[in-house]
Amino acid sequence: MNKPLGVYVHWPYCARICPYCDFNVYKNRAIDADAWIAALTRDLEKYAARTPGQKLTSLYFGGGTPSLAPLPVIESVIDTCAHLWGFEGGAEITLEANPTDAEQSRFDGFASAGVNRLSLGVQSLRDDALKFLGRDHDAESAKRAIEAAQAAFPRITFDLIYGRPGQPLQDWRDELSEALALGAPHLSLYQLTIEPGTAFAKAVDKGRWTPPEDDVTADMYEAAQEMTAGAGLPAYEISNHAKPGEESRHNLVYWTYGDYVGVGPGAHGRLTENGARIATETPLAPKDYLDGAPHMETTLSASEATIERLSMGLRLRNGIPFTEADAFFTEAGSYERLDRLIGDGLLAWDGDLLVATDDGRRILNRILYELFA
Ligand SMILES: C[S@@+](CC[C@H](N)C(=O)[O-])C[C@H]1O[C@@H](n2cnc3c(N)ncnc32)[C@H](O)[C@@H]1O
Ligand code: SF4
Numbered sequence: 206m207n208k209p210l211g212v213y214v215h216w217p218y219c220a221r222i223c224p225y226c227d228f229n230v231y232k233n234r235a236i237d238a239d240a241w242i243a244a245l246t247r248d249l250e251k252y253a254a255r256t257p258g259q260k261l262t263s264l265y266f267g268g269g270t271p272s273l274a275p276l277p278v279i280e281s282v283i284d285t286c287a288h289l290w291g292f293e294g295g296a297e298i299t300l301e302a303n304p305t306d307a308e309q310s311r312f313d314g315f316a317s318a319g320v321n322r323l324s325l326g327v328q329s330l331r332d333d334a335l336k337f338l339g340r341d342h343d344a345e346s347a348k349r350a351i352e353a354a355q356a357a358f359p360r361i362t363f364d365l366i367y368g369r370p371g372q373p374l375q376d377w378r379d380e381l382s383e384a385l386a387l388g389a390p391h392l393s394l395y396q397l398t399i400e401p402g403t404a405f406a407k408a409v410d411k412g413r414w415t416p417p418e419d420d421v422t423a424d425m426y427e428a429a430q431e432m433t434a435g436a437g438l439p440a441y442e443i444s445n446h447a448k449p450g451e452e453s454r455h456n457l458v459y460w461t462y463g464d465y466v467g468v469g470p471g472a473h474g475r476l477t478e479n480g481a482r483i484a485t486e487t488p489l490a491p492k493d494y495l496d497g498a499p500h501m502e503t504t505l506s507a508s509e510a511t512i513e514r515l516s517m518g519l520r521l522r523n524g525i526p527f528t529e530a531d532a533f534f535t536e537a538g539s540y541e542r543l544d545r546l547i548g549d550g551l552l553a554w555d556g557d558l559l560v561a562t563d564d565g566r567r568i569l570n571r572i573l574y575e576l577f578a
Contacts, residue, residue, distance in 0.1 A: 209262035209293055211458035212252075214245065214282055215469030216271035217491050220303070224339045224404035225366070225397060229471035229489055230269050238275040244495045245278070245468055246285050248487070252466040253289035255476060259464070261290045263297045263455035266320075272302030276314045283319040297322050297360075297454040304350030304363075305342045312357040322360040322453075324393075325350055330380050334369055339404075351387050360451065362391035367429070368422040369397055370414045377425050378432065385436040390451035394429050395444050396422050426567060442520050443566050460521050462514040470494040475513075482510040507532045515559075516573055524553075524560030533576075542576055 218233045264286055266279065283298060292298075299322040300315055302308050312323070327347045329335050335343055342350070347363075354361045365384060367377050384392065399406050399416055408414060433439060433446040440446050442460060445453065458465050467474035467485060470493075474485035482505040488498040505513070511532045518525025533539050546552040551565035551572050565572055 208259070208463060209458070210256055210259040210290065211263040211265065211455050211463065211465035212249070212261055212286055212290075213455075213465055213467045213469075213472055213474070214264070214266045214271070215467070215472040215487075216266060216268040216274045216278075217470045218273060219268065219270045220273065220305075220341060221339070224408070225400065227400035227403050228269065231491060233270075233273060236275060238277050240495050241275075241278050242281045244497070245282055247497065248468040248500075249282070249285050249289055249466070252468070252474065252476075252485075255478065256290070256464070256466065259290060260293045261286055261296055262293050263299070263458060264292075265297075265455040266300040268301055270303050271300050272308045272311060272315070276311065276318065279315060279320070280318040287319075299324055299453070299455055301326065302350070302354070303340075303342065304347040306346050306349070309350050309353040312353055316357045321358060322362070323354045323358045325354055325361065325363040327351070327363040327384075328366045329369075330365075330383050331376075334372070337369060338366065348387065351389065355388070360391070361389050362393060362447075362451075362453070363387075363389055364393045364395060366395050366397050367425050368417055370416055372417065372425075374421065374424050374428065378428050381429060381432050385432065385438070390438065390448040391453065392433065392438060392446045393444055394433075394446065396426065423567065430563070439522075441522050443569065460517045461525070462517050481505070482513075508536060512573070512577055515576065516569075519552075519559070519561040519569055519572065520566070522560075522566070524558045526557060527554065527559035528557060536577075539576075542578065546572055546575060 215229065217229055217231050218236065219230050220233055222230055222232060264283065271279070279300065286292070298320050300320045301324045304325050304327055328338050328340055330344045330347060332343050351361070351363060397416065399409050409416065430440055438446040438448050441452050442456070445456065464476050465474055467487065470487060470491045471489040472487050476483045476485065484503045484505055486501040488494045488500070514525070515533070543552065543554070547554060550562055551568070553560045553562055561569060561572060
């Protein structure tokens with residue numbers, strides 16, 4: 206029996222494009238459900254042939270806004286995955302949804318199709334912030350969506366974005382405590398990132414507003430750590446908080462550097478074949494994807510795979526298995542670099558597990574830069 210596998214399905218359409226978002230997204234247009242079913246089935250079959258004997262631990266519909274995808278597309282992907290691989294007991298099937306009223310009416314259909322975990326992009330429980338973030342829902346419809354999701358699915362999670370310009374620390378604390386009171390067993394709390402090429406990047410460049418200083422967002426991050434832990438949903442990853450047992454199995458496949466298949470436009474995958482790590486990437490444009498344009502495929506070098514594995518694993522509060530036999534130590538100067546970061550209190554290593562400390566996790570990019578300098 207091989208190790209478990211995840212499948213990521215990218216649905217690239219959204220009702221509108223949010224000004225902060227740099228995902229591979231396109232404004233909704235007429236969708237030919239049959240063409241999508243054919244293209245997704247084609248690729249699932251192709252990757253299933255390369256992963257024989259593996260069962261799925263997780264299937265994840267991300268986007269874009271997969272809660273706007275035609276129900277037959279979702280049903281077809283779930284049935285095809287069941288037929289090609291089969292699901293492990295307790296497998297997680299997640300779908301990302303925007304919390305508009307229109308989408309809530311579709312929850313029961315997704316649940317009947319087999320979706321057992323809903324991830325809602327709430328982003329904020331403040332109407333003015335939702336407006337600033339360009340969202341087409343308000344705080345009340347977000348709360349209604351959370352309630353409807355709790356009734357329709359065994360597991361739910363929702364996303365919030367903090368570190369908005371002018372957001373006072375106390376207001377973030379109040380918002381987060383309202384969010385925790387809603388009783389979801391998992392929360393993703395993201396610091397607003399100004400991504401190059403987005404409408405927000407242009408606004409910041411033109412001086413229309415300024416993102417908060419690092420010390421302000423550091424205090425918000427700390428408040429989130431303390432409040433979620435106090436509420437029984439401690440951080441298990443930099444931005445993710447869960448009741449024990451409610452962690453996202455899908456994201457754990459990424460963070461533990463497991464194998465996953467990526468289908469849909471611009472989806473990434475990682476497979477292990479004959480001991481080598483293979484990176485796959487599908488064409489970005491929906492039309493190219495539907496037309497069957499070739500996927501990119503690269504065999505990662507041992508050091509590229511090590512960089513990826515550490516970049517992923519050090520995000521986890523519990524760190525990753527790491528011994529002196531690790532390929533990392535074949536690089537010149539690696540012991541010294543590791544020692545320096547341990548001496549600075551940013552990493553901890555007991556010979557079996559490597560962990561970024563609480564201080565280290567917040568500045569993970571610096572750690573990775575120094576580890577692989
Ligand atoms: C792929 S998006 C999709 C979710 C869904 N389409 C929605 O918007 O509700 C996943 C999450 O990433 C977060 N996100 C996207 N861009 C971000 C940014 N620039 N800064 C912080 N968080 C961001 C949002 O919280 C969003 O819910
Ligand atoms: S945040 Fe969600 S709804 Fe907004 S553009 Fe990105 S994927 Fe689409």
